[in-house]
Amino acid sequence: MVQFTPVENIPGIVQELKKNFDEGITKDLIFRKQQLQKLIQFFDENTKEIEEALYKDLHKPSIESITAEVAPVVDECKYMIKNLERLTKPTHTKKRFGLNASDKTYIRKEPKGVALIIGAWNYPIHLLLLPVVGAIAAGNCAVIKPSEVAEATNELVAKALPKYLDPRAYTIVNAGVTGTTALLEEKFDHIFYTGNGAVGRIVMSAAAKHLTPVTLELGGKSPAIVCDSADIKLTARRLLWGKFYNNGQTCVAPDYVLISQENHDDLIKAFQTTVKEFFGENPQESQSYGRIVNHRQFDRLQRILESTEGNKIVVGGQTDRENLFISPTIVSPVKGDDPNLMQDEIFGPILPVVVVKDLNEAVNIINSKDKPLAMYIFAGKSEHYNFIMDKTNSGGTLVNDTLMHLQEMSLPFGGVGPSGMGSYHGDKSFDTFTHERSTMIKSTSLESANQARYPPYTDSKKQL
Numbered sequence: 001m002v003q004f005t006p007v008e009n010i011p012g013i014v015q016e017l018k019k020n021f022d023e024g025i026t027k028d029l030i031f032r033k034q035q036l037q038k039l040i041q042f043f044d045e046n047t048k049e050i051e052e053a054l055y056k057d058l059h060k061p062s063i064e065s066i067t068a069e070v071a072p073v074v075d076e077c078k079y080m081i082k083n084l085e086r087l088t089k090p091t092h093t094k095k096r097f098g099l100n101a102s103d104k105t106y107i108r109k110e111p112k113g114v115a116l117i118i119g120a121w122n123y124p125i126h127l128l129l130l131p132v133v134g135a136i137a138a139g140n141c142a143v144i145k146p147s148e149v150a151e152a153t154n155e156l157v158a159k160a161l162p163k164y165l166d167p168r169a170y171t172i173v174n175a176g177v178t179g180t181t182a183l184l185e186e187k188f189d190h191i192f193y194t195g196n197g198a199v200g201r202i203v204m205s206a207a208a209k210h211l212t213p214v215t216l217e218l219g220g221k222s223p224a225i226v227c228d229s230a231d232i233k234l235t236a237r238r239l240l241w242g243k244f245y246n247n248g249q250t251c252v253a254p255d256y257v258l259i260s261q262e263n264h265d266d267l268i269k270a271f272q273t274t275v276k277e278f279f280g281e282n283p284q285e286s287q288s289y290g291r292i293v294n295h296r297q298f299d300r301l302q303r304i305l306e307s308t309e310g311n312k313i314v315v316g317g318q319t320d321r322e323n324l325f326i327s328p329t330i331v332s333p334v335k336g337d338d339p340n341l342m343q344d345e346i347f348g349p350i351l352p353v354v355v356v357k358d359l360n361e362a363v364n365i366i367n368s369k370d371k372p373l374a375m376y377i378f379a380g381k382s383e384h385y386n387f388i389m390d391k392t393n394s395g396g397t398l399v400n401d402t403l404m405h406l407q408e409m410s411l412p413f414g415g416v417g418p419s420g421m422g423s424y425h426g427d428k429s430f431d432t433f434t435h436e437r438s439t440m441i442k443s444t445s446l447e448s449a450n451q452a453r454y455p456p457y458t459d460s461k462k463q464l
């Protein structure tokens with residue numbers, strides 16, 4: 001197990017980064033590109049070890065490790081290297097005030113300073129290092145805090161990453177609650193937190209003491225609405241792929257399904273066929289199926305399963321505590337206000353299906369809950385998905401698929417209300433760690449024109 005950073009070292013670590021930031025090391029564009037290149041090298045030279053650590057922590061299938069953890073971060077590094085000149089270039093503004101006509105106005109893209117980046121366990125590489133790419137590209141120093149819950153990955157990152165990134169600018173702090181609490185007492189220039197909303201509130205309260213801006217990447221119950229115009233077989237495949245990816249432990253996993261009575265039986269049949277296609281007769285033997293991260297999370301999910309009394313398990317329901325295995329499970333029909341399945345985010349491989357009489361009822365159920373991080377709408381008709389989008393709100397929306405909008409880094413990713421605050425990916429990651437400094441360079445000529453604003457104020461000057 002990784003050694004936690006001694007709490008008494010934390011203030012010194014932050015001070016050192018502040019000093020180095022003020023010296024300007026990270027402002028140099030060549031330095032930023034070198035560090036991004038080093039991060040790519042970290043992935044090139046440690047891919048196998050990363051895959052092994054993720055397998056230990058989550059039984060993550062190799063393809064999921066590569067496509068969801070390694071590739072997005074490497075791709076983002078390459079994007080930032082390629083676009084750094086464009087992103088850092090000051091942008092000129094179109095002046096509107098007459099007396100400023102001969103002056104220069106522009107927005108400087110300046111790093112905020114020292115950022116604190118707190119990762120979560122479910123994608124312990126991606127969620128930790130993707131924001132780090134934005135922080136480096138924008139010219140910040142950073143404290144990087146991996147999730148202690150993904151033990152093997154935390155250990156690998158703690159050992160290997162410092163060999164690549166410049167220690168004057170980027171420090172990994174290994175910490176649980178005590179260490180993170182100590183970190184949050186320090187004054188940072190930006191805090192980027194990924195995880196659950198309860199801790200999100202702790203982070204935001206701590207940031208408020210220093211008026212530090214925050215990005216909160218949180219979770220919630222992301223609905224999947226299957227309209228009558230949907231292609232049911234395609235819906236079943238794409239929906240269950242997103243649900244059982246990483247064993248349901250994905251912040252944007254479809255959390256519950258809303259469908260009409262008319263299509264319910266066809267969808268359940270398609271679900272049953274799809275689960276067999278994906279994971280065979282015995283999913284516990286499948287190399288494509290992950291595990292629950294630890295016994296605490298397993299027990300929480302087991303309690304949810306036990307509470308499904310009265311609801312029908314139409315797929316799965318098997319568990320093996322020792323192996324942290326819960327089979328792909330679908331429960332239907334479930335009431336829209338079920339106290340066990342329809343209140344908190346499930347965050348595991350259990351999918352409740354709720355029958356609704358029409359799209360209005362679907363919208364009412366969605367709107368009775370917190371604004372979700374993602375919304376999935378399966379529909380063959382634009383009037384169906386537009387109707388739902390017009391009447392609801394969510395961090396992001398994906399029509400006729402799940403999860404794929406996250407891989408599209410040209411789209412900002414983030415929540416709304418209780419599912420999060422701020423966003424990142426691509427240019428938005430750069431913006432998140434950037435201060436847009438409004439700048440005006442006044443001309444020293446034409447002073448006579450400026451007489452119009454100086455005292456003594458006369459009536460004729462009112463026409464300014």
Ligand code: NAD
Pocket residue numbers: 118119120121122123127145146147148149175176177180181194195196197199202216217218219220250251252345347373415420
């Ligand atoms: P977690 O247990 O790894 O916690 C996240 C981070 O918070 C860790 O680094 C942990 O050390 C820190 N932390 C925990 N308790 C703390 C405390 N009391 N004070 C300060 N820091 C503390 O992960 P989690 O919260 O279980 O993650 C699951 C949740 O995160 C789900 O709700 C999921 O939807 C959400 N999530 C959101 C995203 C996103 O990008 N929006 C991604 C992944 C997970």
